Amino acid sequence: xxxxxxLPRAKELEDAVAALRRAAAEAICANISxxxxxxxxxxxxxxxxxxxxxxxxxxxxxxxxxxRRKKEVIRGKITRQTPLSVKISEARLDEELARYEGExxxxxxxxxEARRWEKNPRGTVKEGAMKAQLTAVILALHPDIHPEKRESxxxxxxxxxxxxxxxxxxxxxxxxxxxxxxxxxxxxxxxxEKRLRNLLRRLEAENxxxxxxxxxxxxxxxxxxxxxxxxxxxxxxxxSLRRRLAEEEMALANMMKLARRLENKSL
Numbered sequence: 001x002x003x004x005x006x007l008p009r010a011k012e013l014e015d016a017v018a019a020l021r022r023a024a025a026e027a028i029c030a031n032i033s034x035x036x037x038x039x040x041x042x043x044x045x046x047x048x049x050x051x052x053x054x055x056x057x058x059x060x061x062x063x064x065x066x067x068r069r070k071k072e073v074i075r076g077k078i079t080r081q082t083p084l085s086v087k088i089s090e091a092r093l094d095e096e097l098a099r100y101e102g103e104x105x106x107x108x109x110x111x112x113e114a115r116r117w118e119k120n121p122r123g124t125v126k127e128g129a130m131k132a133q134l135t136a137v138i139l140a141l142h143p144d145i146h147p148e149k150r151e152s153x154x155x156x157x158x159x160x161x162x163x164x165x166x167x168x169x170x171x172x173x174x175x176x177x178x179x180x181x182x183x184x185x186x187x188x189x190x191x192x193e194k195r196l197r198n199l200l201r202r203l204e205a206e207n208x209x210x211x212x213x214x215x216x217x218x219x220x221x222x223x224x225x226x227x228x229x230x231x232x233x234x235x236x237x238x239x240s241l242r243r244r245l246a247e248e249e250m251a252l253a254n255m256m257k258l259a260r261r262l263e264n265k266s267l
Contacts, residue, residue: 010189013189013190013193014189016193017189017192017193017196020193020196020197020199020200021139021145021196022135022139023200024144024145024196024199024200024203025135025136025138025139025142025145026135027200027203027204027207028138028142028144028145028203029131029134029135029138029162030207031203031206031207031210032134032159032162032163033127033131033162034207034210034211034216035210036163037162037163038216039210039215039216040117040215042215042216042218042219042222043114043214043215043218044113044114044117044118045114045222046215046218046221046222047110047111047113047114048111048114048115048118049221049222049227049231050221050230050231050234051107051110051111051114052111053231053234053235053238054107054234055104055107055108055111056238057234057237057238057241058100058103058104058107059104060238060241060242060245061100061241062097062100062101062104063245064241064244064245064248065093065096065097065100066097067245067248067249067252068093068248069090069093069094069097070252071248071251071252071255072086072089072090072093073086073090074252074255074256074259075255076089077259078255078258078259078262120165126167129167130162130165130167130170131162133158133162133167133170133171133174134158134159134162134170136174136177137154137155137158137170137173137174137177138155138158140177140178141154141155141177142155144199144203145196145199147195154173154176154177157169157173158170158173158174161173
């Protein structure tokens, strides 16, 4: 049999359950904001700040690898390496080049995504009002708060509207939500309070963990001093790679001249 609860205690438990549900809804809303709004803004701004330099670095290195491959082929002919040795060398360089070309394409896609994001800023969004509306939808429909409910299309649409900064759509969805509290039998109140306390601890721990992971760990790089230091480091790396590229171009030109002289001698 369930535990017998006196009426004053039942009212106290009902109030506690209601407060815990609201706190859990706010924590879920906070997590969505951290991951999909605040964190995404940090990530996009980092891409916009440093992405072009990173693309230039990868592009320069890919160009260097292509020259190095040509040089190795000519070197193989000059030194009369076996065809197998030349193929092994080419395969190694091709593998490295493919890896860096793939990363270059990825960097370009990330920067293009950031540019599209920049054209649709959320700066004019009334964040507090939207959080309140999303919290109300979560409180009524989220399966973590109401285990008997499945995640609904309305909840998914409300989350998407919040992430997109579509306040008008979110207000419309909020009006479609029934916000009445579910009534629990007295015997279920103790178990529900315990479940919600555990849920709230887990949600708060998750939100704390989010703040110490990327992209939040990248946020200091957007502050002026760190931003300038990081740009200086990337620019130094790019300059070093450009010098290496120029050296490879000269080495390839010299090797091609040598190959032509040797070819003319053999005629």
